[in-house]
Amino acid sequence: MGVYKGTMKNYALFFFISCSGAAIFAEETNVVEQADVSTNLPVIVVTASRVGRPEHETPAMISRVDEKKMAESGTRSVAEAFKEDPSVRTQKTSPGQGSPYLRGFTGFRTLLLIDGIRLNNSVFRSGPNQYWSTVDCYSLAAIEMLKGPASVLYGSDAVGGTVQAFSYEPEYAEDGALHYGSRLFTRLSSAERSVISRAQGEVATDSTAIHAGVTYKYFGDLQGGHHVGRQEKTGYTEYDYDLKARIKLAGERELVMAWQSVELDDVWRTHKTIYGISWNGTTVGDELQRTFEQDRRLGYLQLRDEEPTWFYDTLRFTLFCQLQSEDQFAISKPSDNKTTSDGFDVVTPGFTAELMKETSLGTFVYGLDYYRDFVDSYNREVNIVGPTERIQGPVADNSSYDLAGLFVEDRIPLGDHFEVTPGIRGTYAHASIDDYYSVAPDVNPLKQQGTPGKSFDRTWWDVSGNIRLAYYVTDDRALMLYNGLGQAFRAPNLSDMTSYRASKSTTYETPSPSVDPEHYVTYECGAKWMKDGLTLQAAWYYTWMRDQITSVYEQQGGDIISTAENSGEGYVQGAEIDGAYEVTENWIIRGGIAWSEGFSDTSYKSGTTITTVSDDHFRTAPLAGFAAVRWQTSNKRLFVECYEQAVDREDRLTTSESQGGDTQRVPLNGTPGYATTGIRAGWQVCDYANLGVSVDNIFDKDYRVHGSGSNEAGRNFILSLDLRF
Numbered sequence: 001m002g003v004y005k006g007t008m009k010n011y012a013l014f015f016f017i018s019c020s021g022a023a024i025f026a027e028e029t030n031v032v033e034q035a036d037v038s039t040n041l042p043v044i045v046v047t048a049s050r051v052g053r054p055e056h057e058t059p060a061m062i063s064r065v066d067e068k069k070m071a072e073s074g075t076r077s078v079a080e081a082f083k084e085d086p087s088v089r090t091q092k093t094s095p096g097q098g099s100p101y102l103r104g105f106t107g108f109r110t111l112l113l114i115d116g117i118r119l120n121n122s123v124f125r126s127g128p129n130q131y132w133s134t135v136d137c138y139s140l141a142a143i144e145m146l147k148g149p150a151s152v153l154y155g156s157d158a159v160g161g162t163v164q165a166f167s168y169e170p171e172y173a174e175d176g177a178l179h180y181g182s183r184l185f186t187r188l189s190s191a192e193r194s195v196i197s198r199a200q201g202e203v204a205t206d207s208t209a210i211h212a213g214v215t216y217k218y219f220g221d222l223q224g225g226h227h228v229g230r231q232e233k234t235g236y237t238e239y240d241y242d243l244k245a246r247i248k249l250a251g252e253r254e255l256v257m258a259w260q261s262v263e264l265d266d267v268w269r270t271h272k273t274i275y276g277i278s279w280n281g282t283t284v285g286d287e288l289q290r291t292f293e294q295d296r297r298l299g300y301l302q303l304r305d306e307e308p309t310w311f312y313d314t315l316r317f318t319l320f321c322q323l324q325s326e327d328q329f330a331i332s333k334p335s336d337n338k339t340t341s342d343g344f345d346v347v348t349p350g351f352t353a354e355l356m357k358e359t360s361l362g363t364f365v366y367g368l369d370y371y372r373d374f375v376d377s378y379n380r381e382v383n384i385v386g387p388t389e390r391i392q393g394p395v396a397d398n399s400s401y402d403l404a405g406l407f408v409e410d411r412i413p414l415g416d417h418f419e420v421t422p423g424i425r426g427t428y429a430h431a432s433i434d435d436y437y438s439v440a441p442d443v444n445p446l447k448q449q450g451t452p453g454k455s456f457d458r459t460w461w462d463v464s465g466n467i468r469l470a471y472y473v474t475d476d477r478a479l480m481l482y483n484g485l486g487q488a489f490r491a492p493n494l495s496d497m498t499s500y501r502a503s504k505s506t507t508y509e510t511p512s513p514s515v516d517p518e519h520y521v522t523y524e525c526g527a528k529w530m531k532d533g534l535t536l537q538a539a540w541y542y543t544w545m546r547d548q549i550t551s552v553y554e555q556q557g558g559d560i561i562s563t564a565e566n567s568g569e570g571y572v573q574g575a576e577i578d579g580a581y582e583v584t585e586n587w588i589i590r591g592g593i594a595w596s597e598g599f600s601d602t603s604y605k606s607g608t609t610i611t612t613v614s615d616d617h618f619r620t621a622p623l624a625g626f627a628a629v630r631w632q633t634s635n636k637r638l639f640v641e642c643y644e645q646a647v648d649r650e651d652r653l654t655t656s657e658s659q660g661g662d663t664q665r666v667p668l669n670g671t672p673g674y675a676t677t678g679i680r681a682g683w684q685v686c687d688y689a690n691l692g693v694s695v696d697n698i699f700d701k702d703y704r705v706h707g708s709g710s711n712e713a714g715r716n717f718i719l720s721l722d723l724r725f
Helices: 068-075 494-499
Strands: 003-006 064-065 088-094 096-104 113-114 138-147 161-167 178-189 196-206 208-219 236-248 253-268 289-305 315-331 340-358 360-380 387-389 397-414 418-437 453-472 479-490 501-503 507-509 518-531 536-557 559-582 587-606 609-616 624-632 639-645 676-687 689-694 715-725
Touching: 064 068, 068 138, 068 676, 068 689, 096 161, 397 494, 418 494, 518 559
Parallel strands: 113 161, 507 559, 536 587
Antiparallel strands: 003 178, 064 138, 088 096, 138 161, 178 196, 178 715, 196 208, 208 236, 236 253, 253 289, 289 315, 315 340, 340 360, 360 387, 360 397, 397 418, 418 453, 453 479, 479 518, 501 507, 518 536, 536 559, 559 587, 587 609, 587 624, 624 639, 639 676, 676 689, 689 715
């Protein structure tokens, strides 16, 4: 970072206007320090409690990666950031559309936060979706994952886990001079034929700090293993921009303003098209084209106040607005002679307030949040008869959705060794639905013409609670045992109630406006150890599912029609363990293993008869493990790491899958297991330059993550150069 000796005149910082002309704002949670990934020093996390504390003293399973780790491992998207965590399985409908499964759940049953603001909105789907790809991992300082329910702290959708992405935060100068710095990063990959380039700059005084960055990503068609070869139409392009400014105010206060923009172009969903591949018996789609355009813009204005008062010690108050857009274009098989374009725009303004107060009764964290979605949805079809514009697209048109919550959690010490943390949240949700198809269950919605639109309003209230008990066995808190019981809640969204689209290979969703909220209860017990170079965390969990919104399937000719009902009862359970051991200052070993299973109800309709069966829970992650051995020099300027990942065969299929309900992505006999080997190295050439090289999947294995629409990369050479000035 360079320094200009002299004073800098006071100058005005600008805020910004979104492309729609509206001011946009959002919340930022402090980015906290993390130790170097090659050490066992304590890591400070915030997502589990909204208050920064050491990870080994947090009674929950936590995973965290920072920008250095993402660069080392060649991470290409937020959805893949935890690819070395064996408890996380990232299904990819296509390489540009990734959705992690966390403790048996994905889609709208996992929650992603960006600087404390929900990415989830009222159009998110239940199954794997692509929206995590609209966050640029190269603009982030760190990503934290809290496994298990977190509805008390974060509200609806926080069932399987909560992930928080922290954008890069510029630092103030400390000597009164003008400081500036820059970064240039490039990543090249052979199997993806990809280029990722990142340029960012920073300027700061003792009262102002500004950061700006731009990322360009180009991905070519993905090369699979030695039998699969090049997979057509799997490439795409991405453009990302980000800006953040911090301004010191009087006392211990500051104002933070930020803006983010992500645009993904021409992302194919190849498994539904003639460009898909047949692998282990999967079928190839018959469409000529199915592509997506994804856009997200987020802006926020946040007041941070650390001047203690009688009411709080710290305060974060945020105004924000987020725009998410999706446009899908499809060309049917030649015999249908049809093209379809559909999509939506969701504009979400809102505010959050988060406060913390240390008292004689414990550490209180409390606050409120409010989000409102304005949804515009469309569908246009052109066939041999002519153009048709439907009254709705994937979800109801001209609709709104309100989500608000009030929460409090208290961390109470009980002597020197015990700590109890109770919490409670009240949630309000309201859906105002206009222009949706009221489709009879025996009518294929994609063949329906001229059905008049209908509207309705629905409101839900919920109270969720949790309690965790931690026992620090040793006086130095090196060993902790914990138990926790937590509720999770998910209010029905527009996708649940008004979805009107194709799903899976031959399944079509129809509206179900009468569904009610879902409820979950999770019990978890675990242990953590951090001492003498060893860090270890382990847990077992059991989640009861009640009133889960599930699909009722009915065969109609060659199609399967699905409607939604609160018929899902069942459970998911699993065990996880991971850790690292610093053998010497030069050698480190790390690894983990995870297992899960579950059962839930699935209903099938024949005429007026509905049959309910207890199925394997939809795509519960199979047994998986990861191990790595790392050598590094004493000054940590050079390292070499070998790693191995193994995943068991997944043949625990739902009845729908085993009967061919998703043959384009799931082989009828299940997805084969796999084991891949890789090696990576990094060299800090000088104070300004870091060089990285890795070879993933050295033995060029053919493999696919269960439920994905394409295979993973074969042997992949990755080269990166990181320059900082």
